[in-house]
Amino acid sequence: MISEKMAQAINTQINREFYSAFLYLAMASDAMNKGFKGAAKWLRIQFNEEQEHALKFAKYLEDQGAKVELAAIAAPKTEWKDLLDMFQDTLAHEKKVTAWINELNTLAIAEKDYATQNMLVWFINEQIEEEGNDQDIIWMLEMSAGSKGALFMADRTLGKREG
Ligand code: FEO
Numbered sequence: 030m031i032s033e034k035m036a037q038a039i040n041t042q043i044n045r046e047f048y049s050a051f052l053y054l055a056m057a058s059d060a061m062n063k064g065f066k067g068a069a070k071w072l073r074i075q076f077n078e079e080q081e082h083a084l085k086f087a088k089y090l091e092d093q094g095a096k097v098e099l100a101a102i103a104a105p106k107t108e109w110k111d112l113l114d115m116f117q118d119t120l121a122h123e124k125k126v127t128a129w130i131n132e133l134n135t136l137a138i139a140e141k142d143y144a145t146q147n148m149l150v151w152f153i154n155e156q157i158e159e160e161g162n163d164q165d166i167i168w169m170l171e172m173s174a175g176s177k178g179a180l181f182m183a184d185r186t187l188g189k190r191e192g
Contacts, residue, residue, distance in 0.1 A: 032140055036095035038133055039145075043086045044100050045129060050079035052105040052122060056115050059108055067188025068112055074190055075119075082152070089148050112180070113170040120163035127156040 031039075057072035087097045109115040130152045137145035169186065173179035 031090075031093045031095055031142055031145060035136060035140060035142055035145055036090060036093070038136055039086050039090055039095075040098045040100075042129060042133060043083045043090075043097065044102060045126065046079050046083035046086065047102050048105070049122065049126065050076050050083070051102055053079060053119075055105040055107050056109065056119070060112065060115065063111075065112055065184045065187075067184035067186065068115070071187040071190045074192060082155070085151075089145075093144070112184070113167065113174070116163060116166045116170055120160060120167060123156065123159045123163055127160065130156055 053072045053076040057069045057076060060066075060068040060072060090097050106118075109118065130149060134146060134149045134153065136142075137149060166187065169183050170180075173183045
């Protein structure tokens with residue numbers, strides 16, 4: 030069993046993961062409209078991953094006998110200046126998610142809730158990977174600045190993502 034406060038905090042995180050999914054789907058659509066099919070594919074895969082994150086938290090609540098409480102999801106932004114602007118936003122967003130996961134862990138530590146601390150290890154590692162991937166893409170896009178050919182190749186590289 031976990032505390033009511035912990036369950037509430039995880040429910041808030043479920044909403045944030047679904048918001049993340051919405052954000053990446055909005056980015057995918059904007060990328061597609063701008064002709065960046067590779068980036069759109071990358072972002073749709075990320076959309077799927079974010080839903081999996083939400084479901085992972087939901088399953089944890091259910092396994093702990095707590096109730097999943099879904100709330101309205103905020104509308105994301107729909108337009109970005111270019112791919113670099115978009116991926117700078119992905120990194121900024123993931124840094125926020127990392128801070129939220131850390132807050133959950135801080136609460137779990139304060140409550141001596143070892144099960145939740147253990148569950149969060151997966152998310153802590155996932156955030157290291159997500160921030161690293163976003164940073165790599167930002168560097169690639171910065172190096173492509175001013176060259177349409179390089180940007181084309183960067184988009185193709187993004188399209189190679191499989192999961
Ligand atoms: Fe669910 Fe991108 O962290």
